[in-house]
Amino acid sequence: MSNLSVLFKGKIGNLFLNFEHYFKNNGITILYGPNGSGKSTIISALGGFINGIETRIIFNGNELHDIDKYPPNKRPFGIMFQNPILFEHLSIEENLDFVIKRNQIKNQNKSSISKEYLIKHLELNSLLKRSPENLSGGEKLRVVLARTILKQPKYLLLDEPMSDLDIKYKAKLLVFLKNFNKKFKIPILYITHSIEEISQIGDQIILVKDGKKIASGAVSDILNTNSFGDLTGKFELSSVLDGIVLSNDHNLHITTLDLDGQKLIVPGLPGNFNDVVRVRIRSRDILLSSSRLETKITENELEGLISTIEIENNSAFSELVILLKNLKNNKNIQKLRARITTYNLKKMKLSKNDTVFIYISSVSIDRQAYQSI
C-alpha cells in the first residue's frame, strides 16, 4: 500500500493554496472542484514545478519536497498535464522511447510495465511510425498516456485527461485506467469535471474550493451528500448503486440488475452476466410512496428504509436518504438519495425508519453512468 502525505501552503498568483491530504490507498482518487480552485496547481506542486510556497511531500517514507534534492526529473510521479504535449520532432515510437531511454533502470525491472502491453491495450500499433502532427485528439491522448506510464511512475497524476474525448472512446479508456490501476497497483490522482468519470472510476474523492480541501472520502459517500451539489451547483444530486447483471435482453436492449435481492431494469447492456455494474440515479428522478402502488407506473420498484430527512431552508424541497433493503442478508448498506417536495413529504407523513417504495423510470437512468467493475 502506497502512502503519500502532502501539504501545500502559500500564495500562487491570485490563489491562496492551503491543501493538506494523506493519500493512503492504491485506488483512484478524484480531485474535484470548480475552475481556479487549485487542482492543477496541486499536481504541478507535486511535480516540483511550484516554488516559493510551504511544501511537504512524503511519499512512502521519503521526503520529496526539496526541489534541489528532488528536481522534477527525479520525482517518482507520472504526470499528464492539462494540455498534453507530444514532442513534434519525434515520431510516436520515438516519443515512447524518449522516456524509456531516460528511465532505463526502471524499465529493465521485471515488474515494469512493458511498451508492448501499452501498445496492445491502448491500440497504438498503427500510430507508431506516424508524426504527432496529424494525430486526432483521442490518438494523441493514448500516446501521451502510454508515454507517461512508461516512466514507470509510482503514482500517476492525470489532469483532466479525457476532456476533449468523444464518449465512445472515453468509456474504453476509463476501463483501461481502472484495469491498469487494479493490475499494477499504481495509484492514480485524477482531476475531472465529469460526474460520469467520477462515478465510473473514482474510489476516493477530494473536493477542493479556493485552494482548500472541503471534503474527502469514498466516492459513493461524497456523491450522496449535499456538499457535493453545493460546491458547484453544476451537477444534480445523485446516488450511486452497485448491482449484479442478472440477464441481458439483446432484442430490447435492456439489462436486469440484482440490487441486493431487488431488481432494477436499466437501458443498454452495461455488462455480462454476473458483472458488477455501477448505476447513477439522479435524486430528482426518484418517486416515493409510503405504500406499494397497485398500478405500476414503472417496472422499477425498490423497497427501502428512510434513514434521514433534511428539510431545506427557503426551498420547496426536502432531501431523504433511503437505505435500500437487502433481501439477501438484511444488511442495508446501499444508500439512495431522493429529492421531493416538502409538501409531498408532509402529505405522505413520512418519517425516519419508515418503509418507502421507490419508483424509478428506466429512461432516467444515466446511460454513461455504469460500467463493469
Place this chain on the structure above:
Amino acid sequence: MDIYHHLSSDFTSILITLKLAIITCFFLALIGTPLAYFLAFKSRKTKPFIETIVTLPLVLPPTVIGFYLIIFFNPETVFGKIFILLTGEQLIFSFYGLVLASIIYSMPFWVQPLQASFEKIGRDTIRTSLSLGAGSLGTFLHVIMPLCKKGFLTSFIISFAHTLGEFGIVLMVGGGIHGKTKVIAISIYDHVEQLSFGKAHILAGGMLILSFIILLTLFYFNKRTVVRIK
C-alpha cells in the same frame, strides 16, 4: 597603384568581414542563447528592463554605441584594463574591439527570433520533458534545440547578415585600418570617396548578391516562420 594591389586589399576586407561575422555569431550563440531562454521562460519582473537593453541597439544610432564603448573601454578604466588583459590590445582600432561592438549591435537580431521560438514551444513542453525524467541539459539538447531549429537558423542567418552590413559602429570603433579593422562596407565607402566606382560596384554588387542569397535561404527553409524584428 596597380589593380592587383587594390583587388588584394579588397580581398583582405572580405576576409576580415567574414571572420568578424563568424566570431560575432559564435559569441552571440554563447551569450544570446541563454539570454533568449531567460527572457522566454525565467524572468518576470526584470523582463521589460532586459528586453529594452537588448533592443536598444536597434534604435540608437551606431555612433552612440560606438561613442560609449570608446568611453567605457578607455584603457584607464577597469573595463578597458580587462579588455587589454583578454585581447592584448586596447578596444579602439582593434579587431576584437570590432567583435565586441558587433556583439552588442547584433544582439537583438540573435535574441529576438530565438526568444520567439522558445516562447512558441512553451513552458508546458519543458515541464513535460522534465517530468518524463530528462534533466535540464537533456531537455535543452534533445527537446528544445531540435524543436527550435528554425529559430536558431533564423537567428544565425540574420545576425550573420547584419554583422556583414555594419558600417557606423565599425568605423567608429575600428577606424577602418587596412588589414585589421577595414570591412567591406568601409572599403566601399573609401572607393566611392575616391570616385573608384568600378571597384565600388564589384564589392557592392557582391554584398547585394550575398545578402540576397542568405535571406533567400532563410525564407526558403523557414517558409512558415515570420522573422519578427520589433
